[in-house]
Amino acid sequence: MLLLALDTATPAVTVALHDGERVLASSGEVDARRHGELLLVAVDRVLGEAGRPLREVTALVVGTGPGPYTGLRVGLATAQAIGAARGLPVYGLCTLDGLAYATGLGEPFVVAADARRKEVYWARYADFRTRTSGPAVDRPGELPAEVAALPAAGAGARLYPEFFPGLRADLPEHVAAGALAALAAERLAAGEELPPPRPRYLRRPDAKVPTGYKAVTRG
Amino acid sequence: MADEPLVLGIETSCDETGVGVVRGHTLLADAVASSVDDHARYGGVVPEIASRAHLEEMVPTIERALAEAGVAAADLDAIAVTAGPGLAGALLVGVSAAKAYAYALGKPLYGVNHLASHICVDQLEHGPLPEPTMALLVSGGHSSLLLAPDITADVRPLGATIDDAAGEAFDKVARVLGLGFPGGPAIDRLAREGDPEAVRFPRGLTGPRDAPFDFSFSGLKTAVARWVETQRAAGVAVPVADVAASFQEAVTDVLTRKAIRACRAEGVEHLMIGGGVAANSRLRAMAEERCAAAGITLRVPRPKLCTDNGAMVAALGAEMVARNRQPSAWDLPADSSLPVTRPHVPAGHHH
Numbered sequence: 001m002l003l004l005a006l007d008t009a010t011p012a013v014t015v016a017l018h019d020g021e022r023v024l025a026s027s028g029e030v031d032a033r034r035h036g037e038l039l040l041v042a043v044d045r046v047l048g049e050a051g052r053p054l055r056e057v058t059a060l061v062v063g064t065g066p067g068p069y070t071g072l073r074v075g076l077a078t079a080q081a082i083g084a085a086r087g088l089p090v091y092g093l094c095t096l097d098g099l100a101y102a103t104g105l106g107e108p109f110v111v112a113a114d115a116r117r118k119e120v121y122w123a124r125y126a127d128f129r130t131r132t133s134g135p136a137v138d139r140p141g142e143l144p145a146e147v148a149a150l151p152a153a154g155a156g157a158r159l160y161p162e163f164f165p166g167l168r169a170d171l172p173e174h175v176a177a178g179a180l181a182a183l184a185a186e187r188l189a190a191g192e193e194l195p196p197p198r199p200r201y202l203r204r205p206d207a208k209v210p211t212g213y214k215a216v217t218r219g
Numbered sequence: 220m221a222d223e224p225l226v227l228g229i230e231t232s233c234d235e236t237g238v239g240v241v242r243g244h245t246l247l248a249d250a251v252a253s254s255v256d257d258h259a260r261y262g263g264v265v266p267e268i269a270s271r272a273h274l275e276e277m278v279p280t281i282e283r284a285l286a287e288a289g290v291a292a293a294d295l296d297a298i299a300v301t302a303g304p305g306l307a308g309a310l311l312v313g314v315s316a317a318k319a320y321a322y323a324l325g326k327p328l329y330g331v332n333h334l335a336s337h338i339c340v341d342q343l344e345h346g347p348l349p350e351p352t353m354a355l356l357v358s359g360g361h362s363s364l365l366l367a368p369d370i371t372a373d374v375r376p377l378g379a380t381i382d383d384a385a386g387e388a389f390d391k392v393a394r395v396l397g398l399g400f401p402g403g404p405a406i407d408r409l410a411r412e413g414d415p416e417a418v419r420f421p422r423g424l425t426g427p428r429d430a431p432f433d434f435s436f437s438g439l440k441t442a443v444a445r446w447v448e449t450q451r452a453a454g455v456a457v458p459v460a461d462v463a464a465s466f467q468e469a470v471t472d473v474l475t476r477k478a479i480r481a482c483r484a485e486g487v488e489h490l491m492i493g494g495g496v497a498a499n500s501r502l503r504a505m506a507e508e509r510c511a512a513a514g515i516t517l518r519v520p521r522p523k524l525c526t527d528n529g530a531m532v533a534a535l536g537a538e539m540v541a542r543n544r545q546p547s548a549w550d551l552p553a554d555s556s557l558p559v560t561r562p563h564v565p566a567g568h569h570h
């Protein structure tokens with residue numbers, strides 16, 4: 001097994017190569033505006049560092065969000081196109097599950113990512129492998145009180161500490177592809193079938209027609 | 220010829236997910252998945268709806284194009300993609316997929332300019348582009364006059380719309396007349412039964428002191444709306460076909476007049492018309508008439524190649540390969556305002 005994992009659903013552009021036992025190489029850069037420019041360069045670098053060519057990869061794992069849409073789609077389009085070009089399976093895992101897995105916590109907790117517009121994407125876990133509710137998108141003040149009181153990980157919790165009294169600054173802020181890959185490897189080894197790479201938008205699209213688009217050929 | 224470059228092109232700058240395959244100047248496949256129906260009730264293209272549709276259709280459309288062309292991905296010489304201009308989020312889906320696809324196949328990548336592609340597509344219809352070529356590009360997103368001495372390296376903007384694009388004016392007038400979105404085909408159809416001289420609508424920017432090659436359609440749109448409202452307020456039935464024909468006549472009159480004037484000013488003997496509005500039957504007829512009278516050779520691709528499609532991107536990509544232009548790098552960005560003066564984005568030439 002050689003898994004290439006990537007996630008662009010948070011401000012982090014993260015890539016990892018995993019052989020079923022351990023992470024061979026990984027990369028994580030935080031730049032919310034340059035997912036499209038950074039991702040493939042990072043894939044190339046990670047493969048190079050691990051000394052394994054792309055043709056040895058057996059499957060791809062990509063974070064399906066929830067996350068800001070434009071960045072989220074960079075990872076999904078990239079994974080799907082690599083999968084199509086090389087005839088490889090592409091699996092999609094919830095980005096919050098990857099973050100949860102990285103906490104290693106054995107007790108209930110909540111993961112919250114920044115959803116912008118004063119909202120968070122959140123999910124509740126019984127332990128680092130088991131999601132019990134979510135993912136959902138809400139204003140941080142509108143989370144069920146018993147969820148908001150749990151130990152909390154993620155950039156969404158850090159952004160609104162007043163609503164997440166259990167915030168644990170020692171837990172990860174963004175997802176890391178290494179954790180996503182490890183989670184996928186574990187589930188695949190257990191004979192589980194992983195879901196296809198479908199984006200989790202959670203919100204309907206803003207149905208707004210832009211004005212001023214015609215100016216593209218001037219200046 | 221078998222040694223001409225075999226190129227796959229990806230286009231996602233607006234609401235069409237287009238993938239084309241060409242060999243040199245020969246069209247092998249032109250697969251398009253359109254989300255236009257999803258936008259109809261909003262009266263225009265909704266970027267987020269377009270981007271979501273692109274992601275869903277991207278890989279299936281690539282596979283459909285390859286099957287249609289009867290070629291294997293491994294045999295491609297290069298992958299080309301629209302790097303801009305266009306809707307940022309929509310472009311990014313195509314650019315991400317194209318980069319990944321090229322990388323995974325070990326093929327060179329060419330990020331190309333959407334507007335230059337609209338011009339270059341005519342090579343699939345009428346063979347090599349004369350150099351220089353004058354191009355009139357008219358669609359819902361752009362209206363410009365471009366001089367192209369070398370479509371891979373030298374494209375010069377002579378003029379463009381200062382307000383609405385021509386296609387946008389069609390959409391807005393169609394809305395005034397209750398004809399739905401997109402407006403172009405509906406107005407074209409209806410205008411055939413109308414009198415183009417029924418109402419004399421204004422021709423924007425055609426005065427002696429106006430910019431000779433710029434366009435303005437916003438005043439025309441307002442004039443049509445006002446005329447229709449006046450009729451309705453007076454309780455008179457609006458002669459919809461006559462209004463459509465008269466509006467269309469005003470648009471095509473200005474477009475063709477300025478295009479021919481640009482050819483004369485630059486001493487260019489070839490005019491190509493591209494973009495979605497080039498599918499308009501009156502524009503094609505009037506351009507033919509006026510070009511013939513002026514001694515200018517007119518080239519207009521078939522309607523399906525005028526609207527946004529992947530074949531046009533592949534056509535420009537193939538020309539880049541044929542002329543040994545430098546490929547793009549893996550950090551190629553989607554550039555929503557890529558200037559028309561940059562037909563492609565070679566490695567190290569952004570930021």
Ligand SMILES: [Zn+2]
Nearest residue numbers: 337358494527
């Ligand atoms: Zn176009």
